[in-house]
Amino acid sequence: MEALNAPRGTQDILPPDSALWVELEGIIRRVARSFVYEEIRTPLFEHSELFQRGVGSLTDIVCKEMYTFADQGGRSLTLRPEGTAAVARAYLQHNMANRGLPQKLFYLGPMFRYERPQAGRFRQHHQFGFEVLGAGEALVDVEVITVAIAVYRTLGIQRFTVLLNSIGCRNCRPNYLAILRESMTPHLDKLCSDCQRRHAGNPLRLLDCKNPSCQPYLDQAPHSAGNLCLDCRSHFQEVQRLLDLIALPFQLEPRLVRGLDYYTRTVFEVTSPDLGAQNALCGGGRYDDLVATLGGSPTPGVGFAGGLERALLILVGRRAMNSTPQPAAARPDVFLVHLGPEAQEKALLLSQELRQAGLAVDQSYDTRSLSSQLKIANRKNARYTVIIGENELRRGVAMVREMALGQQTEVTLTSLLAHLRTKG
RNA sequence: GUGGCUAUAGCUCAACUGGCUAGAGCGCUGGACUGUGGAUCCAGGUGUUGGGGGUUCAAGUCCCCUUAGCCACCCCA
Known part of the structure; x- marks a missing residue:
């Protein structure tokens, strides 16, 4: 195939x-x-x-x-x-x-x-x-x-x-076309075949011809604006x-x-x-x-x-x-990283809530290692990565990592949205 | 519709006058690092060398056809 x-x-x-x-x-x-x-x-x-x-x-x-x-x-x-x-x-x-x-x-x-x-x-x-x-x-x-x-x-x-x-x-225009046609009639045998066809059917297009051999004649043609x-x-x-x-x-x-x-x-x-x-x-x-x-x-x-x-x-x-950069690709405000099945469910719920609040939220879809999930967050140029592991889940908190600075703080899940908002 | 140039990995490009299993950089995936990204190192390519045919002991390389891209004519945006 x-x-x-x-x-x-x-x-x-x-x-x-x-x-x-x-x-x-x-x-x-x-x-x-x-x-x-x-x-x-x-x-x-x-x-x-x-x-x-x-x-x-x-x-x-x-x-x-x-x-x-x-x-x-x-x-x-x-x-x-x-x-x-x-x-x-x-x-x-x-x-x-x-x-x-x-x-x-x-x-x-x-x-x-x-x-x-x-x-x-x-x-x-x-x-x-x-x-x-x-x-x-x-x-x-x-x-x-x-x-x-x-x-x-x-x-x-x-x-x-x-x-x-x-x-x-x-x-x-009919009057002008008659004048134009008449002006070219003496040179008809020297014009290109396209021009000969236009002369008969659509004389206005004669002026559009770019064939060099026609130019000397067409240059002398009467102008529409003058008629x-x-x-x-x-x-x-x-x-x-x-x-x-x-x-x-x-x-x-x-x-x-x-x-x-x-x-x-x-x-x-x-x-x-x-x-x-x-x-x-x-x-x-x-x-x-x-x-x-x-x-x-x-x-x-x-x-x-x-x-x-x-x-x-x-x-x-x-x-x-000017080496102006390309417009930035779609960039997540927040990338959700989760470890374990319960954290995955919590991430799904959180993503709904954060999007509802107007944030651009992306997330990891599989259960790979924290390291590789962070790599994805990095490649997508996320501003913040929110990490929910089993430890965090038990304590009702999440780690919020500010990617550009490499700093992270622990935030309770209930204050997560407010925290992300104050950071802009 | 006509002409010129071109076609090798996702991208950019190698491969002496035809000669061994077609390579490199970037990117991508995984690992080193079983819960912390960017740096580093390691590993990962069944690429129909655009497709088809021909010449040859042997074709990415030469010839023909075809398709596509680029450029020009024509015409237009």
């Missing part, structure tokens, strides 16, 4: 690393609270159609990276590759607009994409995301970007760049003005288009030079047509999602450099 490993592109998060994840998740929740976003949890799988309609059936994510399967009832389901479509779906399904607008929501959890694993890229990875539904103001775009930055600043990540662009709306309608232009200008107002540096990136079809107007990414080839810490933008695409009434939306693994990659790298 061959041993089974975790599937390709997935990973086990073991202690003590799991403590780091809890810490990171805590920071995200704290930022959410400070900006007053509420948590939403949606299923890990959805009807495949949600992503086809929401994310776009021509996108790489949908057409070649989804984990899609038929369930026993013949439904086509897909492990969620991203979070925004499901949030929009839930917003619509539960008429969340009735709670008042805008709805400010955040989520945290695993996403699934069938991709070749690489530095900072996995088949199951974890994202946190913030979404605002029902508000179209530029102020909200700026708040969402600020939330992302707040998370990274709280984590102590200093080196990052905010990339910003606007890709227009349903009114002005916006009046409303989109003033929205984009307002976003930039407000970012300047709060002194948040950003870089205009005319070639930033993002790989999901639901975006309109503002798109942004935060990248880090400390990441490697997959350098996006988070990405997002406005999606004013998404809810309508899913069958709801027109509802503006804006949000972003960031990768937990990538944030962690920078965090652990930085901590290694």
Whole structure:
């Protein structure tokens, strides 16, 4: 029988690393609270159609990276590759607009994409995301970007760049796409095969091409931000003005288009030079047509999602450099050592009582020698070891050993809790 | 989906151009210490050398296939 490993592109998060994840998740929740976003949890799988309609059936994510399967009832389901479509779906399904607008929501959890694993890229990875539904103001775009930055600043990540662009709306984009397509038509035979395909189907993605031989032509391509309608232009200008107002540096990136079809107007990414080839810490933008695409009434939306693994990659790298210690493993306040069957029973009763009082209590489970039980207490880094032997039991006392000092005192069982408490 | 590099004990790594029973440190378990941890000493490894096939008198070492990891393309978080 061959041993089974975790599937390709997935990973086990073991202690003590799991403590780091809890810490990171805590920071995200704290930022959410400070900006007053509420948590939403949606299923890990959805009807495949949600992503086809929401994310776009021509996108790489949908057409070649989804984990899609038929369930026993013949439904086509897909492990969620991203979070925004499901949030929009839930917003619509539960008429969340009735709670008042805008709805400010955040989520945290695993996403699934069938991709070749690489530095900072996995088949199951974890994202946190913030979404605002029902508000179209530029102020909200700026708040969402600020939330992302707040998370990274709280984590102590200093080196990052905010990339910003606007890709227009349903009114002005068709016009821009026509201009873009036309500008590239003379060079079509010199562009790569991907670009030729994009030229026909999804010209916006032309700007995303990294093929060196295409760059000379794409560099001359007209910019979306230069071909916006009046409303989109003033929205984009307002976003930039407000970012300047709060002194948040950003870089205009005319070639930033993002790989999901639901975006309109503002798109942004935060990248880090400390990441490697997959350098996006988070990405997002406005999606004013998404809810309508899913069958709801027109509802503006804006949000972003960031990768937990990538944030962690920078965090652990930085901590290694500063030789910051790993978060301490779960540490018992009290470790109970017992000698003999009666002492074992007393230890069981005592552990209940001490835990009831809020102490972290661990104990030995077998009847090994005092020496080896103390070794366990030591390895677990217990603050106090409470030793109950038959002698102590007869006299109604226990030995309380303060491990760091190697000192122990005799305490009556009735005053044990009070004694441990005064020691803090 | 494409390419490059890699795979030896739980971890980090040895093993001359193919050659004896594949070793070391750390960790882990037990003991010395039958009621006192950390230090010290001693003992403890059936590792399918990732898996499969091939070449050879002989393969951890060479060849092929495969799986996985890392890195890059692509795309993104």
